[in-house]
Amino acid sequence: MQYFMQLLISGLAIGAIYGLIAMGFAVIYKSTGLVNFAQGEMTMITAYIAWTISTTVSGNVFVVALGAILAAVVLGLIIERVVMRPMLGEPVFATVMVTIGLAVILRSSINFIWDAYPHGLDVGFGRSIVRIGPIGVRTGQIAVIVTLLVLLAVIWAFFRYSKIGVAMRAVAADDRTALLMGISATRVHALAWAASSVIAGIGGVFFALSYDLSPAMFQLGLKAFPATILGGLDAVLGSGLGGLLIGITENLAGGYIGSGMKEVAGFAMIIVVLMVRPFGIFGERDIERV
Amino acid sequence: MRTGDFKQTYGELVTLVDSPPVWLWSALLVAGLIVAPFVLNSYVLSFLIIILITVVGALGLNILTGYTGLISLGHVGFLVTGAYAYAILVSKYQMHPLVGFLGAGLVPALASLIVGAPSLRLKGLYLAITTLAFSFIINTVILEARWLTNGARGISVQRPEIFGISFDSDAAFTYLCLGFAVLTLFATLNIRRSRVGRAFVAIRDNDTAARVMGINLHAYKLFAFVTSAFITGLAGALYGIYLSFVSVEGFPFLLSIEALAILIVGGLGSALGAVLGTILIVLLPEATRLVFSLFSAQIDAVFTTGAQELKSMLYGLVIILFLRFQPRGLVGAWHDLRRMWVNWPLRY
Secondary structure, X not given: OHHHHHHHHHXXXXXXXXXXXXXXXXXXXXXXXXXXXXXHHHHHHHHHHHHHHHHHOOOOHHHHHHHHHHHHHHHHHHHHHHHHHHHOOOXXXXXXXXXXXXXXHHHHHHHHHOOOOOEOOOOOOOOOEEEEOOEEEEHHHHHHHHHHHHHHHHHHHHHHHOHHHHHHHHHHHOHHXXXXXXXXXXXXXXXXXXXXXXXXXXXXXXXXXXXXXXHHHHHHHHHHHHHHHHHOOOOHHHHHHHHHHHHHHHHHHHHHOOHHHHHHHHHHHHHHHHHHOOOOXXXXXOOOOO | OOOOOOOOOHHHHOOOOOOHHHHHHHHHHHHHHHHHHHHOOHHHHHHHHHHHHHHHHHHHHHHHHHHOOXXXXXXXXXXXXXXXXXXXXXXXXXXXXXXXXXXXXHHHXXXXXXXXXXXXXXXXXXXXXXXXXXXXXXXXXXXXXXXXXXXXXXXXXXXXXXXXXXXXXXXXXXXXXXXXXXXXXXXXXXXXOOHHHHHHHHHHHOHHHHHHOOOOHHHHHHHHHHHHHHHHHHHHHHXXXXXXXXXXXXXXXXXXXXXXXXXXXXXXXXXXHHHHHHHHHXXXXXXXXXXXXXXXXXXXXXXXHOHHHHHHHHHHHHHHHHHHHOOOHHHHHHHHHHOXXXXXXXXX
C-alpha cells in the first residue's frame, strides 16, 4: 500500500508537469487549430533561461520565477511573429510542419547556446522532503500539483468570463466570423502563443526543480502529447487532467509491470482511448455535414 | 503556337511519361548511374548509396502522405521493423537474403495493419500523433523482446550474396540499391496511374466526396498503409545492411522528420519530387560544409564539433523556408522553370 501511494504521489507530480505542457498544446490548438510540435522545445528553453538567471543574476525564487515567465512570454511572441504569422491562411499540414521544423531548430540550438551536460536548478526550494504519514514527498512535487490546480481554475475562469477569453473561443470556433465581429485574429494568436509558452514553461521550470535540466528535456513534449490527446486537443482543462492520468498510469505501469512499460504506457493508453473516442475524453466531437 | 500541354484522350492522361525525350533522359540517367560506381571514389559513392536507399523510403512515405494525404510521424517504426526482420531472418536464422527482403517488406506491412486499423477513425493531427505513438511502442517492443532481437545490443548484418553474386563491395551494393530504387520508382508511378492511385488521390483531396463516389475508404486507407509500410521496410533492410549493424539507436526519431522534410522540399504527392527532395536533403549538410569551408577554417571547426546539431538545424530551416516560399516544392519550381518561356511574362 505504501509502495502504491508512493507511486501515486510521484505519478501525480510528474503528471502535473505533463498536464501543464498539455495545457500549452491545448491553448494553441483552441485558438489557432494547430498542434505545436515545438512545445517541448519551448518548455526546455524556458527552463534553461530560468537556470541561467539562477546562476548569473540571483538564486531568489521570485526573481527566477518572474524572469522565466517574462522570457517565456517573449519567446512565445517572437515565435508567433517571426515564424507562425507569415503562415496565416496556409493549409494546416503546412503550418504544423513549420512547427516541426521549428522544433528541430530549437532542439539543436540548446547545444550551441548552453551545453550538453545535465544541470540542477537550485533556488533553495523544492528538493527538501516533507513526510505525509509514511510517504516522503518533495516540496517541489507538492508545489507543481498545487500550481496545476490553481492554473486550471484561473484558465477556466479566463475562458468563461474575461472578454479576451471569449474572443479566443470565438476565433477558435470560426475565425472569419470573429474577424467580421471586430476581433483581431493575429492579436488573439499572439496572445495564445505567449500564454501557451508561459504555461508550458512553468511546467518546464518545475521539472528542472524536481529533476534535472538536460538537452533531452524536449521529450517532455512527446510525453505530454498523450495527455492532450487523452483530454482532447481542444479541451484546455481536459488536457490538464489528462496529464495527471497519464502520469499516474505511467508510474503504476513502471512500478508494477516493468521500466520498459513506463516509457510507452501513455502512448499505449491513447491508442486504446482513441479507438473508443476519436476526439479524446473531453474533446468536442467534430460533426461533418455534407 | 504551342500554348500549353493539352491532353485529348484519357490514355494520354495516365501515360507513364508525357513526352518521348523523358525516356531518353531517363535512360541516360540510368546508364550514368550504372557507370558511376566504376568512376566515383568511395566517399562520393557512399552518398550515392544513401541517396538510393533514402529514395526507396521516401517513395514509401509518399504513397501514404503524398498520395493518400495521411500524415505519418511514425515511419521510422516501419523502417526499424524492416531492418530487424531482415537481420533476424538472415543473420540469426541463416535464411536466403531474398527471403530476408521479402520478410523485411511483409513484417512492417503486418505491423501497419495493426497501427492502421485503429487509425481508420482518426483524422489529420490525431492520426499523426497515433503513428508517432506507434514508433515509440515499436522501439520498446524491440528492446524488450531480447530473445529475438538481442535487445539493446543489436544484430550485425553481412552484405548479402544472391544467386552467386556477392554484393560485398560498395560498387556491387550500389547496384543492389539502384535495382531497388528503380523498381520502387516504377511501382509507385504505376500505382499512381492505376485505379488504386486515383482512389488514393481522391481520398486525399476530399474524403467525403470520395466516399460518395463509391470508394471504400477503410479498404483503400489500409491498402495505402500496407503498401507504404512494405516499401519503407525494404528501405529499412537496405539501410541496416549498409550500416552493417541493426540497432534501435541506428534509427532515431529524426528520420521520420527527415522523410517528411524530403517530401515537402521535393513537392508532396510526386514521385519525381521525392527523388529531388532526397538528393537535396542528403547532400545539404555536405554542400553547406563545403561552402563554409571555403570561407574560414574556424567555421569548419564548428562543423566538426557540432556537426549533428548543425545538420538538424539545417533540416529545420530548409523545411520552414520551403513551406514559406515554395510550398509546391522543387517539383513546382521545376514545372515553372520548364514552362518559363511559354508562360512569360506570367510566372506560371
